[in-house]
Amino acid sequence: MHTKVVKFGGSSLADANQFVKVANIIKADESRRYVVPSAPGKRTPKDTKVTDMLYTCYDAAARGADFSEMFEAIVARYIDIVKGLGLNIEGRMMREFSTIRMSFMARAGRDYAASRGEYLNGLILAEYLGFSFVDAADVIFFGEDGKLRLKETCAAVRERLAHTGNAVIPGFYGSMPNDTVKTFSRGGSDITGSIVAAAVGADLYENWTDVSGFLVCDPRIVPDPEAIRVITYRELRELAYMGAGVLHEDAIFPVRQAGIPINIKNTNRPEDEGTMIVESAPDDISPYVVTGIAGRRGFVTVTIEKDMMNSELGFGRRVLEAFEDNGVSFEHMPSGIDTMSIIVHKDEFEARESQIISELKTSVQPDKIEIDRDVALLAVVGRGMKSQRGTAARIFAALAHAKVNVKMIDQGSSELNVIVGVTNEDFETSIKAVYDIFVTQRL
Numbered sequence: 001m002h003t004k005v006v007k008f009g010g011s012s013l014a015d016a017n018q019f020v021k022v023a024n025i026i027k028a029d030e031s032r033r034y035v036v037p038s039a040p041g042k043r044t045p046k047d048t049k050v051t052d053m054l055y056t057c058y059d060a061a062a063r064g065a066d067f068s069e070m071f072e073a074i075v076a077r078y079i080d081i082v083k084g085l086g087l088n089i090e091g092r093m094m095r096e097f098s099t100i101r102m103s104f105m106a107r108a109g110r111d112y113a114a115s116r117g118e119y120l121n122g123l124i125l126a127e128y129l130g131f132s133f134v135d136a137a138d139v140i141f142f143g144e145d146g147k148l149r150l151k152e153t154c155a156a157v158r159e160r161l162a163h164t165g166n167a168v169i170p171g172f173y174g175s176m177p178n179d180t181v182k183t184f185s186r187g188g189s190d191i192t193g194s195i196v197a198a199a200v201g202a203d204l205y206e207n208w209t210d211v212s213g214f215l216v217c218d219p220r221i222v223p224d225p226e227a228i229r230v231i232t233y234r235e236l237r238e239l240a241y242m243g244a245g246v247l248h249e250d251a252i253f254p255v256r257q258a259g260i261p262i263n264i265k266n267t268n269r270p271e272d273e274g275t276m277i278v279e280s281a282p283d284d285i286s287p288y289v290v291t292g293i294a295g296r297r298g299f300v301t302v303t304i305e306k307d308m309m310n311s312e313l314g315f316g317r318r319v320l321e322a323f324e325d326n327g328v329s330f331e332h333m334p335s336g337i338d339t340m341s342i343i344v345h346k347d348e349f350e351a352r353e354s355q356i357i358s359e360l361k362t363s364v365q366p367d368k369i370e371i372d373r374d375v376a377l378l379a380v381v382g383r384g385m386k387s388q389r390g391t392a393a394r395i396f397a398a399l400a401h402a403k404v405n406v407k408m409i410d411q412g413s414s415e416l417n418v419i420v421g422v423t424n425e426d427f428e429t430s431i432k433a434v435y436d437i438f439v440t441q442r443l
Contacts, residue, residue, distance in 0.1 A: 002031040005202045007171060007193030010041025010049055011210040012267035013121055016084025023129055025208065025270050034161065034200065036171045036193040037125050039117025040077055050077055050117045051186075058113035061104040071101060078120055085128050096120060112181040115173035118189060122170030131166040136192060140174025142182045148174070150195070150254065157199035169196055190251035194262075198254035205255050205262045207247060212266040213275030214239075214247075217293040221428050222435050228291060229273065230281045235291045235381050238417045242294040242379040247277075281383070289388045290438040293431055295378040297424045299331065300349045301408065303341045304360065305368040310337050315364055322359040326352040331377065332410045332419060341408065343421070346373060375407060376427035378420045380434055385416070392418060394437055402426075402433035 008022050026032045040050040053074050060067040075097050082090055100116050119135070126133035139156040141149045153174070161167060171189025176182045184191050190207060197205035211219075213227040214236070231239075233256045240247060247264065255262060262277035309315050319340060323330055332343040349356070353371075360369060385391045392411070395418060399406055408421030422430050 002203045003034070003200055004029065004032045004204045004206055005034045005036065005193055005197040005200065006032045006206040006208060007036040007189060008038065008267060009189070009207075009209045010038040010051075012041075012208050013037055013039075013125070014041045014043045014047075016081045018267065019081060019085055019125065019128060021267055021270075022125070022208070025267065026129060028270075031203070032206070033166045034196055034202075035125065035129070035131065035166075035168045036189055036196060037118060037121045037168065038171055038189040039121055040081070050074060051114050053077075054113045054117055055110060058104055058110055062107055067104065071097075071104070078124065081124055085124070087124065087127055089124070089127055093120070093123075096123070109180060111173065111183040114183050115170075115181045118170035118172045122168045126168035129166070129168065131168050132164045134160055134164065134167050134169045136170050136173050137175040137179075137181055139169070140192065140195065142174055142176050144177055146176075146182065148184075148191075148195075153195055154199040154254075157196055161196075161200055184250070185248070187248040188250075190248035191254075194251040194254040197260050198258040201258065202260055205260055206265055207251075207262055208265045208267045210266065210268060211264075212269050212272040213264045214277075214292070216288070216290070216439055217431055217435050218243075221431050225435065226288075226439055228275050230276050230278060231291055232281055232383060233277060233279055234416060235383060236277050238379060238381045239292045239294045242377065243296045252277075288438055289382055289384045289391055290380055290434070291382040291384070293378070293380055293434050293438075295376060295427060295431065297376040297427055298346045299343055299375040299377055299421070300346045301341050301343050301372040301375050301421065302349070302356075302360075303339055303370045303372070304364065304366045305339050305370070306364065306366045307338055309340065309364075312364075316340065318363040319360065322356050322363060325359065326356050328352055328356065332408070334408055334410050343375065343377070343408070372407065374423050374425075375421050376424045376430075378422060378427070378430050378434070380418045380420070381416060383416060385418070395420065395434055398433040398437040399430055402429050404430050404433065 012018055012022055026035060042049055057067050057070040057074060060070060078093060082093060103112060123133055139160050141153045143149050171192035173181055173183045193205060193207060214231055215225045215227055217225050219225055233252055237252055263274050265274040266272050304319060323342060328344050328348045330342045330344050334341050357369060360366060380395055404422055404426045406420055406422060410419040
């Protein structure tokens, strides 16, 4: 029998009507055996996600402030869902809320507070579907260092589900060795779904959200961009790291290692094919040379100049050590014969700027250090670029036509990704220009 693990995001489970849609999707395919829910998301654009409500409520409780009104608003969200689904579990839910309230007062921690969003949604969804409920804290394990213990976790999930029929496993959290709750970073329910899929050897991991797959670029920048039908894990990793936010970047690894494809689907348009994420795909499967375009603002370029630096043994190592010693990781490192540029996150760098510059001056004795604080990075990703001559030229022609000044260019030997540095002001213009030349002009 085929097995699918299905994860539903917060927008897919925001209210009772969305729960009905989710149940219909699950019941339409008996291979959808294991379900990973997020906490309720926004019902309207001006609404607040339950996870944010929980953080705010807990922070008030930790300060010793009166959090009753905030807590009752959270209770109301869940009771509305329970009543809307016609479930007879209000008594049980109120007992759960009583435990949570006391835990808030006892300062159980922000991770515990945030995790209750998924936990409660999981209880409701399991009851509505008639599935077993498996608390993620019983099977998802973190070490003392806060890192996921993947091997032990997969073994525990596999063992538990081998003796369970269809099940709901809430996303986003697990447990520490001392049994306290630990969460992944925001969006971490994607990771839970990936772990469950890898553990049970699923044929497919379906990730249901509010868009019909992965889009070529951010729809907030380019209205109604084209969807990507097939994307490789490597391409997705590049785009997710640069800010494309349909799937948590860490959700790629467990399923990739297990060779399980991911299908990004739309809960509100279940008939749409969505995007398949696979290990490899033919270069010509997409109508576009470029698979996706993404990027982020808020970088700094630190350029070190020194005559004959290329012949000075250990120069690059000593430069990078200055950043490493101060806990600042670098993003890219373009260089010339007598120049070396280090691109870092602005917030990280400015917190340790004086120490880093002082160490650079001492360790490498540069002729000059220049700092550019106005940098945004644009990633143009596509497996088809390596087989198409002139791709880079088209990128820079598009940017030149849009009157964008290119500050930096970086391309790896894989020819999968071209990174371009522009000013923060030119960021959106750059994305529109590249999208236009590779996608719009092909339509």
